[in-house]
Amino acid sequence: NAGVTQTPKFQVLKTGQSMTLQCAQDMNHNSMYWYRQDPGMGLRLIYYSASEGTTDKGEVPNGYNVSRLNKREFSLRLESAAPSQTSVYFCASSERQDTYNSPLHFGNGTRLTVT
């Protein structure tokens, strides 16, 4: 039982390049989330998908797009990377669409550097 799997673990991009961060969960969870972690800023929500077929913006969505490909997979795309997007990205999932009494389960992160 792998839980939440993120690929790649590390990535270096040049400014203006694009890439997609992949996330898959095998817990049959309904909701999935993308966060970024920056020093002194904690974990900030980029986008989330409360259920298959829906996506919504979080606190810091600018410069990103997401796709909920199916119940298992939720990808994050950077169309034109900027140095401000250098960060550690975490994908997470929760069992229910309703966040009440439903903790998040996180992957191990993707460390992205944009030069």
Place this chain on the structure above:
Amino acid sequence: DQQVKQNSPSLSVQEGRISILNCDYTNSMFDYFLWYKKYPAEGPTFLISISSIKDKNEDGRFTVFLNKSAKHLSLHIVPSQPGDSAVYFCAASGDNKYIFGTGTRLKVLA
């Protein structure tokens, strides 16, 4: 505007003593609160949670207290162990979203 705040970036505690980590929130619509622990190069792992209808929840060495009128929660770790050294995040949930604080780095000294 930060909805969930952890005002202490770091905390050092002697092994065997109590660690108290604090968290404040502003949105009264939050109805579920969580604590996560994070080691370097790993994802955050769920530690303990509390719903808004309770004021205390215990799990072994970990206890979370919620004061709704003050919009404040705290995590107590007793006794603290060196393996507890990590960054601790509090989070609040509501409206399909989980909002996290900035984290407190706990160092337990042997």
